[in-house]
Amino acid sequence: MAIEICIPAYNEERIIAESAGAVLRVLQKTGEDVAVIVADNDSTDGTASAAKGIPGVSVLSIPIRGKGAAVAAAARHSGADFFGFIDADLSADPEDILNLLPLVEKSGFDIAIGSRLIETTMVKRGAFRTLSSKAFNILRKMIVGVRSVEDTQCGLKIMNARGRKILAGCTEKGWFLDMEFLARAERAGLSIKEVPVHWNEHRFEDRKSKLVLLRDSVGALRAMFRIRNVISK
Numbered sequence: 240m241a242i243e244i245c246i247p248a249y250n251e252e253r254i255i256a257e258s259a260g261a262v263l264r265v266l267q268k269t270g271e272d273v274a275v276i277v278a279d280n281d282s283t284d285g286t287a288s289a290a291k292g293i294p295g296v297s298v299l300s301i302p303i304r305g306k307g308a309a310v311a312a313a314a315r316h317s318g319a320d321f322f323g324f325i326d327a328d329l330s331a332d333p334e335d336i337l338n339l340l341p342l343v344e345k346s347g348f349d350i351a352i353g354s355r356l357i358e359t360t361m362v363k364r365g366a367f368r369t370l371s372s373k374a375f376n377i378l379r380k381m382i383v384g385v386r387s388v389e390d391t392q393c394g395l396k397i398m399n400a401r402g403r404k405i406l407a408g409c410t411e412k413g414w415f416l417d418m419e420f421l422a423r424a425e426r427a428g429l430s431i432k433e434v435p436v437h438w439n440e441h442r443f444e445d446r447k448s449k450l451v452l453l454r455d456s457v458g459a460l461r462a463m464f465r466i467r468n469v470i471s472k
């Protein structure tokens with residue numbers, strides 16, 4: 240059985256080798272045929288070369304910017320039985336992959352997603368960030384739907400081949416791929432299981448956040464309406 244985890248990476252030269260290695264070590268505990276794919280899009284630093292050369296890790300270069308473009312391209316490229324993705328900063332603990340995998344491998348769910356909003360004791364996150372995430376979530380439920388899911392945006396998701404096909408057809412280039420994916424999956428009747436994960440936004444101390452709150456809030460609203468249009472077609 241083949242399991243593949245994609246790490247989308249943009250200018251993550253300082254942490255990518257360590258995080259790809261950490262994800263790979265967790266995957267190897269399954270004893271299955273495992274691989275880590277670093278999906279690098281046009282990083283201007285040495286992300287690709289830092290990730291190359293680790294056995295079990297390969298680099299997929301995508302000429303389009305955005306986490307969404309990277310993850311969807313990796314899903315199209317993959318032939319694995321089980322596919323997933325995790326953010327390079329390992330805010331979601333990679334050990335949690337082992338809690339999500341059996342849900343799609345054995346319990347019959349199509350998709351298992353990490354969540355920061357159903358068990359907050361496992362989450363190390365700034366108060367402001369938590370508050371904006373909750374507000375975002377209320378709006379998202381109103382505009383896009385997917386009401387059975389609390390946290391669409393957590394950077395850890397695992398799926399079977401049916402889920403991967405849906406992911407491969409998603410068009411959101413940036414952060415909102417996750418939301419589009421779940422909205423499309425729900426529409427197609429796939430089953431989604433949301434599981435609390437250990438979340439620590441500060442695992443790599445000198446990594447700077449890429450979030451710009453005002454710019455990204457406006458972008459979020461526009462994306463929600465875009466996704467609503469796409470899924471209602």
Ligand SMILES: Nc1nc2c(ncn2[C@@H]2O[C@H](COP(=O)(O)OP(=O)(O)OP(=O)(O)O)[C@@H](O)[C@H]2O)c(=O)[nH]1
Pocket residue numbers: 246247248249250251278279280304305306309325326327328330394447448449450
């Ligand atoms: N491939 C690709 N990955 C990206 C791009 N932008 C961000 N990423 C990756 O997407 C993942 C999530 O990005 P983060 O910067 O952690 O996003 P976030 O968690 O919302 O915000 P911060 O952690 O505060 O920066 C990381 O692995 C990034 O390297 C991009 O343009 N292309």
Ligand SMILES: [Mg+2]
Pocket residue numbers: 326328330
């Ligand atoms: Mg992050």
